[in-house]
Amino acid sequence: MAATNFRDYYALLGVNKNASADDVKKAYRRLARKYHPDLNPGDKTAEAKFKEITEANEVLSDPDKRSQYDRFGQYWKQSEQPRSNTRPTNPTPGTNPPGDFNTVDFGQYNNFDDFVNELLGRFNNSSNPNPTGAKTTATKNGADNFSANPNTSGTGNLGGDREATISLSLTEAYKGVQKSFNLGTETIKVRIPGGAKAGSRIRVRGKGNVNTYNKQRGDLYLTVELQSHPFFRLDGEQLICEVPVTPDEAVLGAQIEIPTPDGMVTVNVPAGVQSGQSLRLRGKGWANPRGERGDQLAKIVITTPKSITPAERELYEQIRTARTFNPRNHFTQVAL
Known part of the structure; x- marks a missing residue:
């Protein structure tokens, strides 16, 4: 799929990237009932929308395709193409012509940004422990002490932004809480405001990775996950x-x-x-x-x-x- 034709399948279905397979199915069924051509005779806009959400469902409901889509974004289809038999198994960084995506062995990369970083020759910059700005997870080391693991793979970007997930009890999410994060070289305290919900994103400015291009530090984005409660369940x-x-x-x-x-x-x-x-x-x-x-x-x-x-x-x-x-x-x- 060309970058100019890239569709955000999650946005099309109205779900976030952490949505379960059941959430994807429910979202598609709801939208399919709304835009199905039989229910909108002669409506070209509804017909086009129905085709888009059907395409999104076909990808996100297939674990393998969804994994490739999450890893490579707009270039996920290229990652499924057969690999060139003439290309070395372990190519020298930077040997692929820029833009020659059809001969790239995408299977060797965690995500498309790793491939871009190889082209730019930026893998050897030791000042940035996570050069791709990849998604990280917050692991609990104590009552309120979390460590962001820079080696967890995920969708990143070319800047220095870092993403992490934080698991909160329903009480912490409702009342708000302060958590400590160990980022490897420093420990920061983050205040989670009351009223956070599953999927809420908290931005911590200037606490991401160092952007190896402009040497500026990116931001840390925390995505909230809610733990189950023995009595209450949150719906909206x-x-x-x-x-x-x-x-x-x-x-x-x-x-x-x-x-x-x-x-x-x-x-x-x-x-x-x-x-x-x-x-x-x-x-x-x-x-x-x-x-x-x-x-x-x-x-x-x-x-x-x-x-x-x-x-x-x-x-x-x-x-x-x-x-x-x-x-x-x-x-x-x-x-x-």
């Missing part, structure tokens, strides 16, 4: 949780207490609530960096006791005898 700016209620609470209604980021709150469970319904706690969700709060959704799960007393059993049997409601009445109408 809404906090999702599951709340168990007893059968009698579901039938008769009740007042129960539910945990929120601000502490316990009392909530009215309406009589006749169904398992799977959600109660909305307005303003109790995620606090973004602007201080605005989303909602908390409490999903009702009707939970039956595993053991009951003789008195409880007697009462349940009385209810069963007197009960008029049959939730399976419609089964007589079901057929395959």
Whole structure:
């Protein structure tokens, strides 16, 4: 694929580079329903958009193609081409004519920037431990001490910028936290503001690698990853949780207490609530960096006791005898 025709497949599907295969599939299905030609007859724009997202899905849903795309960007297709039989297995740096991409053995490089660096003869500059500005990961050395590993491969650039991922607990992401990073030659402290979400990027100016071209230091970009929480789950700016209620609470209604980021709150469970319904706690969700709060959704799960007393059993049997409601009445109408 020529550089002038390069498409950002992640942007086309509206997902980030850390998106799972399931996220890619869901994004494609959502957009396919929107732009499918059958649903937009005569709309050339929708037809072109459908072709673009289909192309993006074909690449990102294929692990091998996605890996090549992530490594080589706009030149990922060239990296799949058969290698020239006349080219030395271990070529001397700089021996390929500039722009002669069809004879390049891309398989020997971690990413396309490594190839460019070879052409520019910049591999031997020992002042920069990570000349490509490659993506790095933050590994935890202590309670709040992280080390950015410069040897992790990933999509980089020709400057001195460095990327790292940082794993935060939901509490740290919600309230904000200060972390220490060991960058090899120095330790820096980074303040993560409250309201960070998965995929959030924090820019730390002047803490990247040295750009071997202009000798200026790039920036450090931290991408947030969120750890799972035993009770809360984040969806956008809404906090999702599951709340168990007893059968009698579901039938008769009740007042129960539910945990929120601000502490316990009392909530009215309406009589006749169904398992799977959600109660909305307005303003109790995620606090973004602007201080605005989303909602908390409490999903009702009707939970039956595993053991009951003789008195409880007697009462349940009385209810069963007197009960008029049959939730399976419609089964007589079901057929395959």
